[in-house]
Amino acid sequence: MQQHELRPPRGAKKNRKRIGRGNASGHGTYSGKGLKGQQSRSGYKTRPGFEGGQTPMIRRLPRRRGFTNPFRIDYVPVNLRDLSAFAADSEVTPESLRDAGIVRSIRQPIKILGDGELSAALTVKTHRVSAAARTKIEAAGGSVEELTPHKEPHTKRQHGKKKKAPTLDAVGADQETPSSEGDAALPQANAADEDNALPQANAADDKEQSGSTNESSEITTAE
16 A cells, blocks of 8 residues: 555544535525524634623632642540550550550651640650640649640731830940040141141230330330
């Protein structure tokens, strides 16, 4: 068989449906579009989800269905009454809880809750322990150790935070600084004033001396 002899299988290709070519064609009059209406007009096109003008399903349903926290940690709860299977002075760990059949798996973290009473002293080492359970375990003479450390709460940084008012010590220091600078500047100012005053005093002395010489010369000429 040659390439030019290839043919599509029978029934794979069909002729286009020619509508509106008279009643004899079998698709005349309404051309398969039914009677009047929006969908029978030429250029009919609607957006996805359009339901003829009524409120569509996408708007009839509530917009929000809650929030699923992707960082949530699901703990396996274990109550204090379940720890009665352990003997006194024994150590309670995720592995021992699994061996005792209290939990099925240790893939998820375990949290000890305070439902029930505890009479034996146990050393509890799990991922989390509630405050009520901790109080009862320690009251029975046992100890608690959490395997997962607590994270510090995240605090948002406040933009445009006002500056704190200056304290009394800071105000006193600010007030003392200019006075000390002023005291240090006074001798310099006095020295500058004295330097400026010296030429004036010298000029006045020169005038007095010249005046006295003139008077003496006048007296000699008069004689």
